Amino acid sequence: MQSNEALYSAPSWRLTRWLADAGPGAPDDIRAALIAQLHGSLPVFAAGAVNTIAVAAVIAARKQTAPFIVWLVMEIAICLARLLVLASAHRKAREHRPTPTDLHLLLAVAWSASVGFGAIASLASGDWVVAMLASLSAAAMVGGICFRNFGAPRLAGTMILLSLGPIIPGAALAGEPLFYIVYLQVPMYLAAMTAAAFRLNRMLIATMRAERENSHRAHHDALTGLLNRAGLVEALGTRLAARGEPSFAVMFFDLDNFKPINDTFGHAAGDEVLKAVAARVRRVLPDGTVVARMGGDEFVVLLDGVAPEMARETGHRLIAEVAASYELSGEVRAGVGASVGIAMSPDHGADVADLLAVADAALYEAKSGGKSRCCLASVETNLSALRRLQQSEPRGPMASAA
Known part of the structure; x- marks a missing residue:
């Protein structure tokens, strides 16, 4: 762009x-x-x-x-x-x-x-x-x-x-x-x-x-160095404002079984895992790809110029990359998984709130189906996202993005 x-x-x-x-x-x-x-x-x-x-x-x-x-x-x-x-x-x-x-x-x-x-x-x-x-x-x-x-x-x-x-x-x-x-x-x-x-x-x-x-x-996460919520919303808004740009994917993913690492090994170990996840995600994606940590163990990727099937393939690569075990202090190894929800622009929304809501709903669908899955938004996903946007307390990034 x-x-x-x-x-x-x-x-x-x-x-x-x-x-x-x-x-x-x-x-x-x-x-x-x-x-x-x-x-x-x-x-x-x-x-x-x-x-x-x-x-x-x-x-x-x-x-x-x-x-x-x-x-x-x-x-x-x-x-x-x-x-x-x-x-x-x-x-x-x-x-x-x-x-x-x-x-x-x-x-x-x-x-x-x-x-x-x-x-x-x-x-x-x-x-x-x-x-x-x-x-x-x-x-x-x-x-x-x-x-x-x-x-x-x-x-x-x-x-x-x-x-x-x-x-x-x-x-x-x-x-x-x-x-x-x-x-x-x-x-x-x-x-x-x-x-x-x-x-x-x-x-x-x-x-x-x-x-x-x-x-x-103001625009980056202090722990991982990725964009934070504000940085992501700005980057997404810039892409949506550009005319004549090819379609892009909004990939919302979070970590499966991350809470037990904090509970068992402490938050310092959890922070190390989050930093390692951020490094792996950047490694598997093309240079210049926007990657953001929304907070906790939630991440968003903006993947430019991809068709839905290519976005789904990238989601599966992310899942495989994140699933490899992590070495913690004291030669202890821990494992987490990842679930991915994908929304496509402009098919699934024309503004920041819509796209994040649809991607979030697709993530919810992926986790409901057994975790460590990648789910591309569908008509049912869009309807679910619309209902959640209409609620007074939307989940995840909606309050900030809206």
């Missing part, structure tokens, strides 16, 4: 990889999110482009000399190229196609270098009105560069250096001793803003880590 989230390609060139690096220890999913943030939005880009082009145009109209005309042409060409690349990246990201991330990053660096060129040319012109306007524009861009690109602090630092750094040689070319104060001001400003970008980057990554850890705890 394809996600609706836009996916931006990681940079592939050595230089752009270095520029976009988020720092040591950042997980891959956070790095991908930071790459997406670097692309920003078209309105944010437009605000900066309009400012720099307007400043270059006003100065070129005032001076009408080759350096300023070249600057204006550079600004227009770079900003137009950035606009086209950014629009292409957004479109391709939505379509999950490779995005021109390397070119996007290089154009950002070229834009900051163009801003710096305008600043040094203005200071060297001897026109203090032009020099003030260009320098103020360059300084104003630094704040936006820092706070828009601190997900990649090396990129932010490079852009700040290229846009503001040329003021120092520009002050020397101006020949005005009063401007020499920038020899002190600009390095301090560069250092402070670059350090701010690195600090903000560390804070952002720490926040994103915490958000992901909290989300993981």
Whole structure:
């Protein structure tokens, strides 16, 4: 199933990889999110482009000399190229196609270098009105560069250096001793803003880590590492919301004769069996299959793109895998069984509650027939599930799923 989230390609060139690096220890999913943030939005880009082009145009109209005309042409060409690349990246990201991330990053660096060129040319012109306007524009861009690109602090630092750094040689070319104060001001400003970008980057990554850890705890079972009830309902809802997806199976199973293990060997032994069951289930199922522990000894599997008979065959494999004995502490071995109930989407329901109710009813039918059985939902199962949904206290996952 394809996600609706836009996916931006990681940079592939050595230089752009270095520029976009988020720092040591950042997980891959956070790095991908930071790459997406670097692309920003078209309105944010437009605000900066309009400012720099307007400043270059006003100065070129005032001076009408080759350096300023070249600057204006550079600004227009770079900003137009950035606009086209950014629009292409957004479109391709939505379509999950490779995005021109390397070119996007290089154009950002070229834009900051163009801003710096305008600043040094203005200071060297001897026109203090032009020099003030260009320098103020360059300084104003630094704040936006820092706070828009601190997900990649090396990129932010490079852009700040290229846009503001040329003021120092520009002050020397101006020949005005009063401007020499920038020899002190600009390095301090560069250092402070670059350090701010690195600090903000560390804070952002720490926040994103915490958000992901909290989300993981909210959607996963602490004992087995499988999805919990909330995670399953979300995954099932996502599948049902996707259009044009092939049918899938909801397999509800629980363990037979599990209570005697807790009663005889203690809950610690029972926890070990549950963890072993989770590992076996993941081993027998295809990679990426959604597996959840609903609580106690109840589990649910979402099996994509299968016909009813294939789902039934998978159910029998689960039963055989779970039935193998478990080694507990002290060389003690214990055995449990499993019963499986299967509901098919869309045949047996069009929403979360219906599918779980039908699968639960099929599980009840399997256990009633002698346990360690796999039962595919039937018309009678559907009617039984409907009656149970209408009860005030439905069994198993119904209260939460509804």
